[in-house]
Amino acid sequence: MDEYAIETEGLTKVFRSRWSKRELKAVDDISIRVPRGTTFGLLGPNGAGKTTFVKMLLSCTHPTSGRAKVFGRDSQEPEARRPIGYLPENHRFPTYMTGWGMLEFYGALSGMDSASRRRRIPELLNLVGLDERAHHLRLGKYSKGMLQRVGLAQALIHSPRLLVLDEPSDGVDPVGRKHIRDVLNGLEREGVTIFLNSHLLAEVELFCREVVIIQKGKMALSGTVASLTSGSGYKVEALGVPESLETELRSRARSFRSVEGTLELLFASREEANWAVDRLRASHCELESLARTRSTLEDVFMKTVDGPISGVTAQ
Ligand SMILES: Nc1ncnc2c1ncn2[C@@H]1O[C@H](COP(=O)(O)OP(=O)(O)OP(=O)(O)O)[C@@H](O)[C@H]1O
Numbered sequence: 001m002d003e004y005a006i007e008t009e010g011l012t013k014v015f016r017s018r019w020s021k022r023e024l025k026a027v028d029d030i031s032i033r034v035p036r037g038t039t040f041g042l043l044g045p046n047g048a049g050k051t052t053f054v055k056m057l058l059s060c061t062h063p064t065s066g067r068a069k070v071f072g073r074d075s076q077e078p079e080a081r082r083p084i085g086y087l088p089e090n091h092r093f094p095t096y097m098t099g100w101g102m103l104e105f106y107g108a109l110s111g112m113d114s115a116s117r118r119r120r121i122p123e124l125l126n127l128v129g130l131d132e133r134a135h136h137l138r139l140g141k142y143s144k145g146m147l148q149r150v151g152l153a154q155a156l157i158h159s160p161r162l163l164v165l166d167e168p169s170d171g172v173d174p175v176g177r178k179h180i181r182d183v184l185n186g187l188e189r190e191g192v193t194i195f196l197n198s199h200l201l202a203e204v205e206l207f208c209r210e211v212v213i214i215q216k217g218k219m220a221l222s223g224t225v226a227s228l229t230s231g232s233g234y235k236v237e238a239l240g241v242p243e244s245l246e247t248e249l250r251s252r253a254r255s256f257r258s259v260e261g262t263l264e265l266l267f268a269s270r271e272e273a274n275w276a277v278d279r280l281r282a283s284h285c286e287l288e289s290l291a292r293t294r295s296t297l298e299d300v301f302m303k304t305v306d307g308p309i310s311g312v313t314a315q
């Protein structure tokens, strides 16, 4: 059995303009491995190449070079794509179809017989939180959030082992997002591999185990969410700090802030935080708090996309 649900080697896509002869490397030499059963996030600013990457994975766009494998098979083989469920970005399902009708259509395209479709469709519509009324309402009358939910049901119709979701929470309100997350968590527990693109970093942080950040088509950072967001520093808050001591402490702090008599200092290491506490207590300053801080995925993302592309790996 293959260890990886997705494996890419040097996947590259160059778009060439017919008129200006200009070239754009939308995806540049990306090699990643997504273990089976994991939740994996592909992040990057607008235009970074996320959708192009996904389209190559699904063989909707042909790579200029490199290759992609799904459960050990080259994704250009139609059989390799059978276990994939896909929710595209900006999908446009036919508006004259009802939610039920659309799932009938996609279920049939996936080769499901009518008895299995009849069983699966109401089950899925309920799972994604669409009530009875919505089952027979035309998609043209669906709200954005309802369309994302029915889109997710479409991706799940044939019980895929790999779910590829391009911006699954786009246009969904916070309650709906939580619901979608719960549905995905349930699938993860069943062993489904989930690969998603998203701009919602807090969501990705809550949901994904591993992430890759790409920028201008290149891989800028990869690692587990836990390793990327852990151990960023120690925050010390103190009151009544004399000016000379404040200057001394600030010189060793990574950052500082002074608000209405409270000095907040962020130190990179435990040793430095302990040194600061010793200095503060020696001067009879009052400690307000001492806490270990984590960086959020958003902090990591902002540092990565603002900084140089260095190909750092944190595992
Ligand atoms: N068919 C195409 N022809 C030419 N250029 C394209 C084509 N598809 C995408 N691009 C370009 O490739 C780059 C990457 O686009 P892509 O849609 O993959 O980005 P993205 O990371 O998904 O962005 P977003 O977050 O906005 O969805 C962009 O500069 C885009 O204009």
Ligand SMILES: [Mg+2]
Pocket: 050, 051, 052, 089, 166
């Ligand atoms: Mg995109």
